[in-house]
Amino acid sequence: MNLCEPVELSIKCRNLPDKDFSSKSDPFVIMYFEENGRKTEFARTEIVRDSLNPEFSTKFDVDYFFEKKQNVVFEVMDSDDGTNRGKDRHDELGECKTTLGEIIGASSGRHIRRLPIAVENVPTKKGFFTGKEAVRTILEIRRGAGDADNTLVFRSKELKSEDPKFQVEIPGAKLNNGDPSREILIQLYRYRKSEMAQELIGQISLDGHELENWASSGEKKGIKDKTCAKLKNFKKSVDYTFFDFISHGLMINCMTSIDFTGSNGDPKSQNSLHFVDNSGSNRFNQYESAIWSVNSILEDYDSDKLFPVYGFGAKVPNLGVSHMFPCNLNPQNPFVQGTTGVLQTYRDCIRAVQLYGPTNFAPTIREASRMAAEADKRKNYFVLLILTDGAITDVDSTINAIVQASNHPLSIIIVGVGSADFSTMECLDGDDGVLVDSHRNRAARDIVQFVPFSRFCRPNSPPDMAGLASEVLKEVPKQVTSFMRSHGITPNLDFQYQQFDPTVPRY
Secondary structure: OOOEEEEEEEEEOOOOOOOOOOOOOOEEEEEEEEEOOEEEEEEEOOOOOOOOOOEOOOOEEEEEEOOOOOEEEEEEEEOOOOOOOOOOOOEEEEEEEEEHHHHHHOOOOEEEOOOEEEEEEOOOOEEEEEOOOOOOEEEEEEEOOOOOOOEEEEEOOOEOOOOOOOOEEEEHHHOOOOOOOOOEEEEEEEEEOOOOEEEEEEEEEEOHHHHHHHHHHOEEEEEOOOEEEEEEOOOOOOOOOHHHHHOOOOEEEEEEEEEOEHHHOOOOOOOOOOOOOOOOOOOOOHHHHHHHHHHHHHHHHOOOOEEEEEEEOEEEOOOEEEOOEEOOOOOOOOEEEHHHHHHHHHHHHHHHOEEEOOOOOHHHHHHHHHHHHHOOOOOEEEEEEEEEOOOOOOHHHHHHHHHHHOOOOEEEEEEEOOOOOOHHHHHHOOHHHOOEOOOOOEOOOOOEEEEEHHHHOEOOEOOOHHHHHHHHHOOHHHHHHHHHHHOOOOOOOOOOOOOOOOOOOOO
């Protein structure tokens, strides 16, 4: 079953082009999901009049799936007829193409290309505000962003009553995303129609702790001393989700391990599982398909996109038969850049080594376990992708290594390529921690997911790579949260985004 996480996207634009003659542009944003080159409209924002730096109160509530590649497109349009309907009647101001994973994986909580996009979880706890001020007022609520660029959470309609009351239903964690030290601004504006502008009357500023105290007292003054804001039905949640960790700086580090044993067949033969098609047809073999399916999703959650790539079961130049060697043949630096780098390194390695054997998993699992054990567990979680064409020969050693690895921030994905009998692999997938090593130690948790590639092969059609990725990655979010919960680790709410510095060790 796929794990669906509700996510809220907040949109704001900066320095848009001005395509109107007598006034500024009247922008709105259209969001699309894109699949196989086809765009499907998802939602539209409201129009913000006369603005080249609009901030939209309309939020896009989307279902986010960690294990899927969800391509999204944001188009900024200039309304030419006073509506946000249609498209051909409006001028296009800009476009941003990205993925939900890339947005959420941005450690700053914002993804900035042409559009700054803030992402927050959509919780279910409710809060209510009531305020009073002078005539023609507007209420706005903003969530602090650690700088002057606070995120608009809510904007009311203009109320013309002499004694207006604003009642707003807001998910509680939406105010501060679970961070009790994060500032919340409740602001009142007077709207001047003659100037087409709104004037700030005043504001209440408080953090989550003050908010909780406010809930106990029932009211708070602070806007021009005449306004009383009341809060009811306040609830507090500490059940952190996978999204909470990812959006507060947790990186998913992907490590790939590839089977170079002789049972794969001569790579020069088209019948080999390692045959690389250089005819220009862009046809992947099963190893390439699995690498692309999994790594292209996981790279959205790794800020530097540097992946270590290892092989096993081959004769390596100047090394002999090896059960774990860097595929780029550089023991000092086994990391390569991005999914395309992993694919190219795999192809280069095929030509450089001699397929041999046997099929041993334990050395690579121990190396991944070492990396995970030495890493900052609040900032790093590891996924080891093992690609193999046959049953393992070091079963006992592999089980011992998995049981040890279950105590570290690590998940292991095994994809069986080809048509071999993989029935013995099922013993590694220890549901509910039933896996036991030779010393009678039980696995702390289930960290292994095995999937045969053949399940996603279709006659006379390309393999279902999206289906493969969904199946092999679906347990990772649960494995992340179970590890964090069992070790008492909470999201790094004080995380501040920093640019990647290649001179600083990652782990």
